[in-house]
Amino acid sequence: MTRRDTPRLIALDWGTSSLRAWLLDGRGRVLDSARAPMGIMQVERREFADALDAVTAGWPQRLQAIASGMIGSTRGWVEAPYLSCPVSLGDLASALVPVPGGRLWIVPGVIRTSDVPDVMRGEETQIAGAIALRSDLGHGARFVLPGTHCKWVDVSDSRIKTFATYMTGEVFAVLRDHSILGGPAREATPDASATGGSAAFLRGVDAARRADGIAPLLFSVRALEVTGGLTSGESLEYLSGLLIGDEIRSALAEPAGMPPILIGEPALCARYRRALSRFGIDGAGEVEGTAPAGLFRIATAAGLIEAATEAEP
Amino acid sequence: MTRRDTPRLIALDWGTSSLRAWLLDGRGRVLDSARAPMGIMQVERREFADALDAVTAGWPQRLQAIASGMIGSTRGWVEAPYLSCPVSLGDLASALVPVPGGRLWIVPGVIRTSDVPDVMRGEETQIAGAIALRSDLGHGARFVLPGTHCKWVDVSDSRIKTFATYMTGEVFAVLRDHSILGGPAREATPDASATGGSAAFLRGVDAARRADGIAPLLFSVRALEVTGGLTSGESLEYLSGLLIGDEIRSALAEPAGMPPILIGEPALCARYRRALSRFGIDGAGEVEGTAPAGLFRIATAAGLIEAATEAEP
Structure with missing residues (x-):
């Protein structure tokens, strides 16, 4: 050695x-x-x-x-x-x-x-790591750390200035596992989500983007299933889109001036990137190994x- | 007989x-x-x-x-x-x-x-019953039916014109029973909510009323517990206020021109009435025996x- x-x-x-x-x-x-x-x-x-x-x-x-x-x-x-x-x-x-x-x-x-x-x-340490790995980000950047409790963190002058927590991951999990919205999907065959999942996700993102809050939209997951607008397999993708779309809508109410930097599991970051593109935000960056x-x-x-x-x- | x-x-x-x-x-x-x-x-x-x-x-x-x-x-x-x-x-x-x-x-x-x-x-039948019991309501009224899936129903010309479903009751139940937000309260002694519950409820209503969606507020239930701003017993009242306040904020985006008519369990209707008063809406009516x-x-x-x-x- x-x-x-x-x-x-x-x-x-x-x-x-x-x-x-x-x-x-x-x-x-x-x-x-x-x-x-x-x-x-x-x-x-x-x-x-x-x-x-x-x-x-x-x-x-x-x-x-x-x-x-x-x-x-x-x-x-x-x-x-x-x-x-x-x-x-x-x-x-x-x-x-x-x-x-x-x-x-x-x-x-x-x-x-x-x-x-x-x-x-924990996230404060990941932000410190991201700035260490990419010193340009210390001047000013908005970080998004998707997960159970997603954080949106604004950095300038190499300091965490403010941040907000969105319980998107946990809300999705409890609605999937314990509410009427997840019921049919829990009983569906595993391959039911193979088709149409991506379109259903973006449909959810768009519905949330055009609304002013998720409250009157959640039940549409159920209503769309009942009326044949979504298969049981697609419905959870639509729910995911609603929740992530509502998070992004809310977070963007405070404009950042530049695309956010994503930190997290690659598959989840890809999901956020697809949702961000529906808001006209392309080119979100990503930093790995921050912790x-x-x-x-x-x-x-x-x-x-x-x-x-x-x-x- | x-x-x-x-x-x-x-x-x-x-x-x-x-x-x-x-x-x-x-x-x-x-x-x-x-x-x-x-x-x-x-x-x-x-x-x-x-x-x-x-x-x-x-x-x-x-x-x-x-x-x-x-x-x-x-x-x-x-x-x-x-x-x-x-x-x-x-x-x-x-x-x-x-x-x-x-x-x-x-x-x-x-x-x-x-x-x-x-x-x-089911709610369509309750609306029909409310109009039968109070014929003046058939000309034009907004009904609110609090519960697991709360319905806001606009009636005019004795017809259901439009309606919206808010999963407020179910979302509250799954967050209380299955998320981090309910954890401390689930472990708290039963009398922990005896004091401050009503103030905590209204605090939640007010926070939701001033926001433009619940997404960035949910985690404050946890943050307020952690920082001593709420006891574990109060936190569920605050969560209830957030959810009901967000529902009312969203529903009132489409003005009705008159106080709504409540149909449901008296205790829950009273909760909605207290929340509505924070939006400047007093005198919400109530109809019983609608089904x-x-x-x-x-x-x-x-x-x-x-x-x-x-x-x-």
Whole structure:
């Protein structure tokens, strides 16, 4: 193992349902990675140390470790209080909270205070990583992080200025699994969605785009099934389009001036890109590998490790 | 039993989850009533006749019977195809569908056709009943029927002109029971909502009233809990306010010119009345007993029974 490949940091994205870990060298390059269904809802508090040992088994145990995500919530290992917007990478690095024992540090979340507040844990680190990977984005960009709780994050001057959370992924899942809208599709044969799914998705996006809120549209999923306008297989694609379309409509009420940057699962980002195009927004960018990049940069800024310079042999 | 009290009709509101039955005299007065958890999702198709016998046990079996609701859907006993708006009581009466055997007739549902269609089954009969009970409402009124799938129905010239369905009740239930928003409240002690519930409800209504859609607000239920702005017990009241407030905001985008008329469970109607007042709408009316009244009038118009006249002894 050359010095370039020397492990320097263990980086953790420790969320509600899963724990992802990366072994990084002194330049932040990924030497190894691991993933386990050991989110904070799956693991008892007294078992966090064991979970960490399990997912990093075989990696050097003397290394410093840094974690972002729900592990810093009140239900996590140690609470890392929220920082208020605007928040820079340096602010995050200055506010790391140590887990007793001295090996692991937790990145704080971010809060947007107002009558209707909003919070994030984990995404702030991904944003820091995206800016580290693409320094041009620090000047000013809007990021979209699709998922269970999709975040729209506005960055300028390398700081998170404001953000909004859309529960699009979770709302879709609970309506699919537990409401009348998902019933027929749950009983449909798996291949029923093979045809027409994409058109049904865009039909949903367009309906939401032309409306001023999702409330009077949701039941149309059912009404279209009943009247033969959608097959059961297509109906969930239409529902997905309604929800993502309504999210985009709402988020674009505050114009950004440039196409957003997507961060997330490629298939989900592709879905958002198709929906954005219905709003006349093409050319949305994408950044990958943001979580380990952000964790590495924050750890470096905090002095947990000494980053290798380009000049290093 | 005097002639006035002679049973003339069995009226049924047969929905997804329950079956309500009334024994009516020749003026449509309720002589007896019954209710059973024998909705079409609880009863197999071949058992509908037994369910009807069970809920009407002890009532004269020679009477004609009329039913509205999901019993007329494709999953019901016999399908009663939708009539397109505008629809009058006479239209409904002319389109009754007999169940083989000759004793029971089913009221059709109503459809609003468009790119984003909407359907109802059962509410059309309640509207017919409301107009029968309050003839002034036939000239022009907007009805609101809160519930699992809340309907806003515009009537003029004694016809259902248009309507919209809001899944407010079902969305609330699935978010409460299956999403992160209900988690803390599900774990809270039952008395946690005793204080502040009403204020939290109105706070949610106000937040939705000032917004242009619910999408960026839902997560504030969670964010307010996390930041101490709401107790776990209050959070579901706030969520209820958000959803009902968003429904009202959306529905009022099409002004009606007069306060709406509420039809439904008194406690739920009271909740809607409090929310409406935040939109500056006071004096919403209420009509009770609409289902048996509507069923009676439709049956009479269809000639299933001969209505007793006021002159009848």
